[in-house]
Amino acid sequence: MHKHCVFIFFILCIYTTQSQTTLKDSTKVSQDSIKKTEFLKQIGNGFFPTNYLNIDLRYLFKYNQYEGVRTGLGGITNKRFSEHYRLNGYLVYGFLDHNFKYSIGGGFRLASKSNTWLNLSYTDDLQETGSSAFLTDKRFFQFFEPRLLNINLFHKHITKAITLEHKLSKHLLTETQFAVSNINPTYSYEYLKNDKILNEFHLSTAKVALQWSPFSKFEVSEDDLIKEIKTGYPKFTLQYTHAFEDVFRSNINFSKLDFRTVYQLNYTKESYTQATVVAGMVSGDTPLTHLYHAYPNNITKETILQRFSVAGINSFETMYFNEFFSDRFSTFQLKHYFQPFNISERYKPQLVLITRYAIGNMGNIDRHQNITFNTLEDGYSESGFEINKLLFGFGLSFAYRYGAYHLPKTEDNVAFKFTFNVSL
Template sequence: MCFNICNGQNPKQEEKVKDSIKKKTFVKSLGNGFFPTQYFNFDLRYLIKFNQYEGVRTGIGVVTNETFSKQYRINGYTVYGFRDHRFKYSIAAGIRLAPKTDTWLNFTYTDDLQETGSTKFLTDGRSFQFFEPRLLNIDLFHKHVTKSISLEHQLFNKIATKTEFSISKIDPTYRYTFTTLNTALSNFRITMAKTSFNWSPFSQFNDSKSGSKETKIGYPKFTLQYSKSIKNAFKSDFNFSKIDFRAIHKIVFEKDNYSEITLVSGLANGDTPITHMYHAYPNNINKETILHRFSVAGLNSFETMYFNEFFSDKFTTIQLRHFLKPFNISRNYKPQLVLTTRYAIGDMEQPEKHQNITFGSLKKGYTESGFEINKLLFGFGLSFTYRYGAYHLPKLTDNVAFKFTFNLSL
């Protein structure tokens, strides 16, 4: 009867410890964007969003967890846009081929929208933010119906890879025609092969039966991706290639006092439609006054650059953010000042091929600088950014972006 007590184990204390662990696990799942249940987790990314094309976008996503199976996974979502009155959805299934190298073979079918000029790195995988500020202002999307097969593989501890083959039907939601001497296309097919490498040379990893897990994030981190569109394969209309590169570095001076440097570069070669060109992460609404443009600042976007102002077939951006030590006003109120500078340069060789859409070139180099004061109230703060240099506009107020910021984590 006294065995547990004699060994220093109090049943009530054990229950409290177990409850505490469960609560921490639950909160961690929410922070990663999941509401967990026994066999599957609800994906919170799809609950509610807003953009300029769909208006309110709401839906639900689910993914099976390891209780359901450690070898198989199924995930999907369905959403509805109240402004375009259209359902979008995706369904995917994966099979784990080798647990030690975390090798997965995946099959996906997607009918959804994608922002024109955006580039996604395959190895980035899933990301979650409680609030995606830049999404509010995006208005240039293209519809796509995509079938894909992909292979994820941990090549080495510090190198993750993903390769994908996809077939897409693409239909821009805006007036657009790609023209050459023999072709004029307003919607098109693209058959694409991609391979992506994510290298974390200074991170620390632990090996287990379920694969290699990153236990300590080290910097710099590098991502390289190569894409090839294959003309005539499964009726593909284009033959072009893209190479994309990203480097992220973090310099820590002391706790909560550090600098982040992000370099992103891309090059498209061959006849490439505007849907697969590059923008430079703009986040400024095309409206007359500062107050009308008042919105929410993004995390890695150009706050004074107007949406659809520039497109490039080659570009490079450098973003510098320096986080000063938070102001210790009280135990629970510690606003933080962040200094920002961003630079972009790019160009397009044959802009005349892209009809019914107007945009400029970044070949002179685009510069903006400013600051943020974060966590002023309930995760919200303020930012001020000023555009200067070669693309400074004649009207002074058109060069200014004054916005909310939002930073919240569990």
């Protein structure tokens, strides 16, 4: 009997040891899987994580018509460095304009539960003329940004800014900024203001932005941060900007209101319809640098093949760069994503139908000197389709321009381009 007991005890010991080893191995695999998932999430957000610094992948390589190849390094400190303070910055060089551009900044957290940060920054860089961005936009990363390839209208700016990020509630995000900027167009442009010719603009601006996501679902994480766990639609973004004249030598005075809403109707996980409305209006003395284009993405070349490039995400593919500007405008974009074609386990191209419409106008066009452009009061229309993920993330795009701004030569109304989609 004693021998049998010893034998049973021996077997139990072996089984327990194996179970502990298996549990440890399983825990290790689970931890490795979590680390891998977190790493891919960081890469997908545009960061390469290190111990104390997340390297910003946006600045590694870009290309545009003014700078040519633009390359450099950027980064932001992470939680291992500090949960209360952060530093960020970048340094890039343009090989065509032979100039360095840079930004340096930092912030400190005022409240963790509301994710309230006070940030300071100094930036010496370029910005596309007619572009308008919302302060509250989540940081969006692409391996490359298609529209950048063909942009040639930039202005230099030196901007000193102080920004307050605050989450009023789970569904309402706010951001407020006060900035002082010196603006110099890189092209021959002058603005006529009260019989004075201005070719350099000094701006002192205040911005208030709100992003409301009433149908999204949120949860409070272990570190007391509010995180979006399910995106709901519609989502709304509103931003107001005012430039004060005679404040810190400012020579421009205007008000600007921007609005965007996005709605998505899901049928399956990969089949859905998405509608986006963007609108903006400016009043006061506003140079072209701070007016609106309508997201054009077509270069002025003779043939369709010469204009062959990469399609953007929300851009008008048949609208030529610098063709239209507005001081009040609205765009509507409708996309329908069909269920991907299940050709094989890894080869699943997807068809997307697209239609876009833009309308706008501008008062006092004669104030804008040394530049020629059209306005959008008759409404601009284009429609087309994309077949995405045909090979290594690349696909094809076709769009046709019709309606009031249809051009006499048929081929000038056609845009045929690559698409590029990669998911991590």
